[in-house]
Amino acid sequence: MVLSRLAWFVLCSLLLWNHPEPAFSQPEKLERMTVSYAGVNSGRGPLWIAKELHLFEKHGLDARLVQITAGTTSINALIAGDVDLAITTSSAVVAAVLRDAPLSIIATSGSPAYKLLAHPSITSAAQLKGKVVGSSQVGSGADFAIRKLLPKLGLTPGKDVTILPTGLSESYKRALLMFQGRIDATLGTIENVLHLELAGQKVNVLADLKEMGVYVSGTDMSTSRQFLKNHPNKIRAFLRAYIEGIWIGLHHRVTSDAVYRKYLKIENPKLLEAMHRTTFVAGNVPLKPYPVLESIQSDIDYLTAANPGLKTKKSTDVVDTTLLKEIENEGFFAQLRK
Incomplete structure (x- = not known):
């Protein structure tokens, strides 16, 4: 039936x-x-x-x-x-x-269909040099994905970019940290982008991990x-x-x-x-x-x-x-x- x-x-x-x-x-x-x-x-x-x-x-x-x-x-x-x-x-x-x-x-x-999301003031991956990218926890899937992605963008983790474990497993909550001045970028999804837009916040999508050949x-x-x-x-x-x-x-x-x-x-x-x-x-x-x-x-x-x-x-x-x-x-x- x-x-x-x-x-x-x-x-x-x-x-x-x-x-x-x-x-x-x-x-x-x-x-x-x-x-x-x-x-x-x-x-x-x-x-x-x-x-x-x-x-x-x-x-x-x-x-x-x-x-x-x-x-x-x-x-x-x-x-x-x-x-x-x-x-x-x-x-x-x-x-x-x-x-x-x-x-x-x-x-x-x-x-997750991860994208690299950045604060609206950052418009390219090159501008992440000297910045902080938020992950969830050391050894997490998001942490691994960030470390695989950054070299493909010409950035060396720990040297060009600081990876900060935020302790937050929810990508939307990590994205909110960009507007608190704690991080400059993080991995998120299109859902997160829409959620932020509905809350009046805009982010820039700097990279698509699938398109970059990064297995998540x-x-x-x-x-x-x-x-x-x-x-x-x-x-x-x-x-x-x-x-x-x-x-x-x-x-x-x-x-x-x-x-x-x-x-x-x-x-x-x-x-x-x-x-x-x-x-x-x-x-x-x-x-x-x-x-x-x-x-x-x-x-x-x-x-x-x-x-x-x-x-x-x-x-x-x-x-x-x-x-x-x-x-x-x-x-x-x-x-x-x-």
Whole structure:
């Protein structure tokens, strides 16, 4: 049965604000699983949809979601067994695996379409010489991306440009620091540009990382090899619920709008439309969430070049998509279209 736009709006309103019992029949016993996620941004849409529409329960999972913003902290929690699956920057996972941590990337939740944003007084990359570029934290995806980008613009990190870890994982909040005089530039998205414009602030876009050939570390899903071996059914259940969340977000914008209103406190229709377009329609979060091997290999190459003592590996040594392939081969994606 295909629900009308109004019906979806009513359903989402009920689920998001009243938290009723799921309307579908769920397994008598739910398997518990603790999942950490990093930044709070539009890319978390499918995760929030899965939570609010009880998709985890539908697939037999009691998923406990916890936010851990720092990639290294979430990886340490994963290694310690405090969380079962971590949704965090692939660069943090790669760094751990290169030091022989028994982890695997099993899927992706996409990567931001980063641009280099600058204060309106700065109109070219050359003018960044002697300036401060804000990242989130040392070793984060944004930090890696900045360090990869600057040399392509003729700038040497630490010499021509100071990279300042701001401690802010949300790119919009980092962008606001430009108007407080704390930084001169940072990485952000077109959504951030629109958000700033709606707030009466203008920024200059100095570079597009994709056009510059800079692979941005994705926000990937990782788990320990032991958990992957001992609890494959939990991983399958999580992936099915998450993929269904992507599908619903793509085809029912009222649902994505509802979760963005709740979790991001966004009400502006233009900004909500932009978030839905970039996250779901443009495929920043792909329906088939296979990790981008080129991005992971880029992280490996960067880290091993900067740290000669690390073991060289291939992206295929870090990634294990066995369960994701099983889900695709069993026809799960085709079932979503019915």
